[in-house]
Amino acid sequence: MTATPQYFELPANLTAKKFIARLSKKVDLHIASQQYSIKTFYDSFDWRLYNAEKICEFTHSQQLSQLSLIDKNSGHIIASEELEQLPRFSQQFPEGLFRQNIAPELEMRALLPLCQLPFEIYRLNIFNKDQKTVLRVQIDEYESLNNRVQLIPLKGYEKAHLKVVNILHNILEISPSNCTVLNQALKQQGRKPKDYSSKLAIKLKPDMRGDKASKLIYKHLLQAMQVNEAGTIADTDTEFLHDFRVAVRRTRAGLSQIKNTLPAKVVAEYADFFAWLGQITGPTRDLDVYLLSYQHYKATLPLSLRADIEPLYAFLKLKQVHAQKELSKKLKSPKYNKQLVAWEQYLNESLAKKGKAGHANQSIKAIADSRIWKVYQRVLKEGNAITEQSPAEALHDLRKTCKKLRYLMEFFQNLYAQEDIKRSIKALKGFQTVLGDFQDYEIQELSIKQFSEEMMQQNTSSNTLLAMGVLVQYLDSMKCNARNHFAEQFELFVQAENKATFKRLFTNKA
């Protein structure tokens, strides 16, 4: 088997042929093949493979189309697959090592092309005196990047490998490359890896004016909407819409929670616009969630009912297609475009020397401290008021308050000691899970019930309705489960240590 390859970057003026000519003076080499190929790098929009230290490249030539998953750090090929065309989702790949290695990272995200490089591949074999190949060499001659040499050592012939490394180093003065072709190709496009993440990292300064900091936060969120817009309209994968909606929701939370930093008239106008955006994106997202949960739903059913639930998938898919079509139409509408452009223009307008809104001139740190502390107090109050007899609405209200708190903490996180704020966000996140589950299971239970009524009108088989009934029962039991865990999770969240951290962070008191 072959060992891990080693990569070298040739100087700008050194062509493959010149390199071969120089190397052939030092070793017995044979050109095994030369072919024109196109290399395309793939990843999800949010760089899931790269984040997992993997690079996916598809090399296409007349003879061969090969997909390789490469360890970013060592260059070692983790898995490769001969494929004519690339499927978009991991579950569409043939079963095997490649799929096993991408599925856990990609989950529901589509594999999308990042950049494409035409190049000429030269494959050389280095021989010993018995004409046995002791080292393989591949030269990739790019049209737009420096050429690359890859030494592929062969097991048991380590000396031959070292000899050639020495020749490259000492005689041809070529050093190992420490930058991947992907990084260089992206650089040419003015991009860099991980240039998108749904996580917020807004660089605020504590003494920044309230209105300026607010605009900066909204600009970040607007950008998140804009970069996810095309994928949402095209329904490339479900997460474009998800991230789009998160940015909308965060903007709404900002407008309502970062109070009095922008003029009330502006806030009122755009609060309406973003509420509308939240509303028009809701139905598609809900259906996406049902479709993403479908396999899980199916697995919860007794074996004898699993096949019976299948019409539900077709029903949901049809609904999703309709909802998506409506959504695309609205996201291409003049209303949407006009308002979004106006919002962007407003955010880019330079600020007056003195802001008009009440807290516009206050430091953002003071605003953040006060807002987070206030909302945190509200969470405690609402949480403490919940008893076993409290209605579901009380939990839903608390869930919404927690969400506001979470968004505020995320907007302002770089104003605080990183370790403390991260720990506090994590504690809140843990608590939010139980509230989220309670709400999600309740809504899903109601929706499945409603779908079954609609499907009954369409003469769906009684077995399918029976299976859906069992599913409703499962969702109900999960909802009750979440409700039963509420007290325990709330206790965890309000434990003394967390309380002390919140106090230290947001009131500056120990």
Added chain:
Amino acid sequence: MTIIASYNIKGGVGKTSTAVNLAYLAAQHNYKTLIWDLDPQGASSYYFRVKPKVKGGSKDLIAGTRELDGLIKATDFENLDLLPADFSFRNLDLVLDERKKPTRRLKKLLAPLNKEYDIIFLDCPPNISLLSEAVFEASELLLSPIIPTTLSMRTLEQLKKYIKDNKLKHIQLLPFFSMADRRKKMHREIIDTLAEKHPDILQSIIPYASDIERMGLERMPLNAYINKSRSVEAYQSLWQEILTVLK
């Protein structure tokens, strides 16, 4: 990991060609394959242009002083590695004899390669010896090339008896005709009669052919220098039969 031995009590029956060509085909079919040249003559090593030399010789190898993995050499072909022969392998019997449970030794030495290889071919020297007993212990399939002559048939029967007497139930014997010359009346007759008498003999027949003999000149597996010939087809058909057994 499946261990397949290419073995016959008799020499010169095509054991090495079998191991080399089948290992090549296995590798071509994406099985991670190793061929271990156990014959001190080192013919497999020669065919792959690998020096018949093992650091520390048979003593260190059998003692397990060096891990097998460190002695393995890549061949010129994707997915195919070779553990070369060494002249000291002529003493393998003696070295084995010095160990406790000598017949289990090969199996133990090969066990760590389980993750790295799908198939291991053992190219064995002729004779029934302590080494062959260790080979039988380690292998699941015993591929035995037989030349269609009366003498060869006698050795097949001897081998069958040996397997039966020693209760080697884990091993499946796969005899097949090798170096068969259809022009020779005797070969034709023996093939026809024996196929009936021994239904366990595989269908594929490896011909006596000059292109197989050329392996020594080309120093590579048959299929690596010829795309299509009767011999190539015969090995491919033999490989398919083995695949059926493996599945």
